[in-house]
Every structure is written in structure tokens, then in C-alpha cells.
Amino acid sequence: MRLLVVGKLNGQLSVAVKMAMNAGAKVSHVESAEQATNALRAGQGADLLMVDYALDIASLIAANEAERMRVPVVACGVDADPMRAAAAIKAGAKEFIPLPPDAELIAAVLAAVADDDKPMVVRDPAMEQVIKLADQVAPSEASILITGESGSGKEVMARYVHGKSRRAKAPFISVNCAAIPENLLESELFGHEKGAFTGAMARRIGKFEEADGGTLLLDEISEMDVRLQAKLLRAIQEREIDRVGGSRPVKVNIRILATSNRDLAQAVKDGTFREDLLYRLNVVNLRLPPLRERPADVISLCEFFVKKYSAANGMAEKPISAEAKRRLIAHRWPGNVRELENAMHRAVLLSTGAEIEEFAIRLPDGQQMASAPSPDAAVARGAQMAADAVSRTFVGSTVAEVEQKLIIDTLEHCLGNRTHAANILGISIRTLRNKLKEYGDAGIPVPPPQGGIGAAA
Known part of the structure; x- marks a missing residue:
């Protein structure tokens, strides 16, 4: 976690900084609220601000939010005055840490406010297969598309991949493409120069530059406007970006991860997502099964x-x-x-x-969760559902036809990635290629390979 300390480093605040570092935080320091805003604007980046409550916390938060730099604040102060501590909370601080500091309190506040405690909890074989693939590709520089239903843990998976990568000690920066208005997202990603548009009072470093050396997560990439997708494609291909209003390109060294809860192949057909951008992002696909x-x-x-x-x-x-x-x-x-x-x-x-x-155990509307069916009833119902599914899908087909459908459907799911499809099917890449050649020779349409890891036919 990146911690920016704001205030003069007197004795007690210095001790608090050392405790935060011992708790795993990467700490930087400025003395004034204005310097804190300038540091964030310049792309220094922070997950949390620890601010001396003698400073004007309300003005600091307002200045940051005016430029869409929303970083949580905790206030701290020596010989805590209850009135001033309460004023800091009213001004927008999430917590108050009294000084002299307590190491356990600082660690607890950092964990609670930053909410970094999101480990990958896995027991099911379906997820273990996804983790196995993630472990295999994490050390590479390949772009990864993480797909799955809303709430299935796509951002947690992205953080897991970053943590297993060679960039683990560098920044992990996440941008929610669905949460930022279309007219602001370009500036949020690529930054802007002073005077580039109304309200651009100073140069602002975007998320691409903030993530330099590390990983940039484009969360819910499917919600990005098609016009901005063209600029994103160039940034990924050339590893350089153009700030809004800028006169020269800026080189960046980042790894791209993206998530989507929509079918991007269908979005391409619908004309709402660029096919070439999908190919760039989907070198490897990690599909998270629903719970x-x-x-x-x-x-x-x-x-x-x-x-x-x-x-x-x-x-x-x-x-x-x-x-x-x-x-x-x-x-x-x-x-x-x-x-x-x-x-x-x-x-x-x-x-x-x-x-x-x-x-x-209650549902969102406050109702109690329904009673579980008896084990025998659950088994019988599950067996009947499986039998019905098989009947609807495969009865009347030969074994060869069933095998062909399974292979083609799996390859379509993997957007043409042969290696990924072979892993899911549990067969060798050579066996898969031989099968696909048979189908092609017989005139059966086969999903074309994409560029990237394991895509060649």
C-alpha cells in the first residue's frame, strides 16, 4: 500500500511513519496540503493520505476531488484534542490516529481504510484450474482478459496475477471504465496539460503514467466508448501515450490487464467493441466461473x-x-x-x-434464506437436471459429432486461443491441431487463431 504523509515530520509523526512502514506501507512525505495535491497531480500516486489534523483537511479533500483524485484520508495529531479530532472526521477523514502512535492501531487503520485484504480463497476444482493457468501466465508480459459475471472476483484475480508477476513490487493501478463519464475517461487514462480544456488548471498525470513500471487494470473495459478504444489500442501497441493537449508522446512501461462481464466477441459483432483491441487484450483469457x-x-x-x-x-x-x-x-x-x-x-x-x-443468513431484502433440500432430493434433482441437459444437447448425435461440438465450442469460448482450449479440454495441443485440420479439410468452420501466446494453429 502507498501511503502519503502530509505534515511536518516531528518526533511522534516520524515514529508513526516507521510503524506504517513496518506494517508494509510504502511511505512518501510532503509538508503541506498544497504539496500533497501537487504530488497526486504529478502521478506520485497514493492509496491513503495520513494528514496532520492541524492542516485544513476539508480544503485538501476538496482540492483533490475537484480534479477527480479521490484518495481516502486519515487524520492524526499529538495529544488528541477531541474537538479537533471530531472536526477532522466531519471534514472528510475516515479515521483519526492519536499520537504518540500505537503500532497495532496503525496497522488496523491501514488495513481497514485501504481494504487491501482480498486474498484468493480457492477450494473448488473449477477455480483451481483457473488459478493454475493464472500462475502459468502471470510471470509473462502478456495482456490478460479476465471475464466472468459481476461480483465473481475479477479484480481480485487481477491483483493475484499482479502479485505473481515480475512487476509485483511496482504499482498496481485500477481504472473503472464504467464509473467515469465518457468525456473524462480520456484525461483520467492519459492525463492532460494545463489549459487543455476548461478546468485544466495544471498538468495532470494519468493512470498510464502512474502505473509506469507496474500493472494497469482496465476494469469493465466493455463500457469504454469506441472512439477512445482507438487511442487505447495505439497506447497498448506503441507503449506510449498522448496527454490531452500535449505536443509530444510519452513512453510508458506497463502491463495491461482488463476485465469484462460482457461477451466481447458479441460486442465486436454488435459494433460496440473494436476487434483489433480485443485481440490485443485477449492474449490469454481467464474466465472466472460464477459461484x-x-x-x-x-x-x-x-x-x-x-x-x-x-x-x-x-x-x-x-x-x-x-x-x-x-x-x-x-x-x-x-x-x-x-x-x-x-x-x-x-x-x-x-x-x-x-x-x-x-x-x-439473510437475503438483501431482509428475508431469511430458504431451507436447503434434503441430500437425497438435491442429488435426484441435480441428476435429473444433468440428464435433461444431455438429452436436449446430445441425444441423436454420434460420439464424433459430440466431440466436434465440444472442441469447436471450447475454441470459440477461448476466442481462438489453441493452447487455452487444449488445457480446458485436457488434450495435447498436437491432438487439438490434428482435430482442427480434420474439421477444416471436411469444410467445417473453425474459429481462426489470434495473435499471442498459444494462438498459432
Whole structure:
């Protein structure tokens, strides 16, 4: 985590800085609020500001937000004056740290405000296969497209890939393309020069330059306007960007990761996403299965969230009751891991017994989660659903036709990437190529290969 300390480094603040560094923070320092805004504007980057409460915190936050630099603030001060501490919180600070500092308090505040504690919790074989592929490609410089339903953990996967890469000690910068208005996203990505447009009071370094040497995550890339996609494509290809209003290109050294919860191949057909940009981003595809397709992960994730939110709320950690576990596993979780996390946060707060009871597991509308079906009924229903699916899909087909459909469908899912498709199918790349040659010779359409790792036919 990157921590920017704002204020004069007297004795107690210096001690707090050392404690923050011991807690894993990368610390930089400026003395005034104006210098803090200038540092962020210049691309220094910070995940958290620790500000002396003697400074004008309200003005600092307002100046940063005027340029869309939203960095959380914690206030600190010696011999804490309750009135001034309360004023700092009212001004927008998330927390207050009294000085002389306490090492455990500083570590807890850093963790709570930065919310970096998002490990990859995996038990299900479906996700273990994705992790295996992620481990294989993380050390490379290849662009990776991470796909999956909303709430399935795409940003967590992106951070995992960054952490396993050769750039792990460099910045990880995330831009939510869906959350930033179209007319502001270009400046957010590429930066701007003073006077480039109304309100551009000074040069602003964009996320590409802020991520220099590290990883840039383009979250929900499918929401980017087609016109801006052309400029993004050039930046990825040439590894240089043009600031808005700039007169010369700026070289950048970054690795690109992108996420999408939409079918980008369909978006290409619809004309809302550039095909050449898709090829550049999708050198490797990591598809995250929805939570309903990885039931073995559910209880492990629940236990992780119970531990996290018990600590965050100062409550004793409780085990999850057997009936609650049955209901958790049986639920389909349309909101995926994000919905599960919120449900367990509520459960920690609502539970009244020695265990987290089933009635504490509530849906977003406040209703209790439905009872789980009996094991025999669940098995029978699952078997019937599987049999119906097979009947609808394969009955009346030969084994060769079923094999052909499976291979072609898997290759389409991988957008032509032969190596990825072979890994999913559990066959060698040579076997896959031989099959595809047979299909091609027979006049059967085969998804064309893309450029990048393992794409050649």
C-alpha cells in the first residue's frame, strides 16, 4: 500500500511513519496540503493520505476531488484534542490516529481504510484450474482478459496475477471504465496539460503514467466508448501515450490487464467493441466461473468473511452452524462473491448465539434464506437436471459429432486461443491441431487463431 504523509515530520509523526512502514506501507512525505495535491497531480500516486489534523483537511479533500483524485484520508495529531479530532472526521477523514502512535492501531487503520485484504480463497476444482493457468501466465508480459459475471472476483484475480508477476513490487493501478463519464475517461487514462480544456488548471498525470513500471487494470473495459478504444489500442501497441493537449508522446512501461462481464466477441459483432483491441487484450483469457459453479468455495469464503467482519466490528469470531452451511451451499448466489460477502457481514451482525445460525443468513431484502433440500432430493434433482441437459444437447448425435461440438465450442469460448482450449479440454495441443485440420479439410468452420501466446494453429 502507498501511503502519503502530509505534515511536518516531528518526533511522534516520524515514529508513526516507521510503524506504517513496518506494517508494509510504502511511505512518501510532503509538508503541506498544497504539496500533497501537487504530488497526486504529478502521478506520485497514493492509496491513503495520513494528514496532520492541524492542516485544513476539508480544503485538501476538496482540492483533490475537484480534479477527480479521490484518495481516502486519515487524520492524526499529538495529544488528541477531541474537538479537533471530531472536526477532522466531519471534514472528510475516515479515521483519526492519536499520537504518540500505537503500532497495532496503525496497522488496523491501514488495513481497514485501504481494504487491501482480498486474498484468493480457492477450494473448488473449477477455480483451481483457473488459478493454475493464472500462475502459468502471470510471470509473462502478456495482456490478460479476465471475464466472468459481476461480483465473481475479477479484480481480485487481477491483483493475484499482479502479485505473481515480475512487476509485483511496482504499482498496481485500477481504472473503472464504467464509473467515469465518457468525456473524462480520456484525461483520467492519459492525463492532460494545463489549459487543455476548461478546468485544466495544471498538468495532470494519468493512470498510464502512474502505473509506469507496474500493472494497469482496465476494469469493465466493455463500457469504454469506441472512439477512445482507438487511442487505447495505439497506447497498448506503441507503449506510449498522448496527454490531452500535449505536443509530444510519452513512453510508458506497463502491463495491461482488463476485465469484462460482457461477451466481447458479441460486442465486436454488435459494433460496440473494436476487434483489433480485443485481440490485443485477449492474449490469454481467464474466465472466472460464477459461484454457483464452484460450490466447494462457498464455505471457505464464508469463513474468511466471518473472520474479516468479526475483527472489523470488534466482535468474537463464531463458527457457522451446520444448517446455515447447508443453506449457504444450496443458495445460487446470483450476485456471486460480492453477494456472499454482504450476506456474511450481515450474519456477523445479526447472530445472537454461540454459532452463526441459519436465521442470521439473510437475503438483501431482509428475508431469511430458504431451507436447503434434503441430500437425497438435491442429488435426484441435480441428476435429473444433468440428464435433461444431455438429452436436449446430445441425444441423436454420434460420439464424433459430440466431440466436434465440444472442441469447436471450447475454441470459440477461448476466442481462438489453441493452447487455452487444449488445457480446458485436457488434450495435447498436437491432438487439438490434428482435430482442427480434420474439421477444416471436411469444410467445417473453425474459429481462426489470434495473435499471442498459444494462438498459432
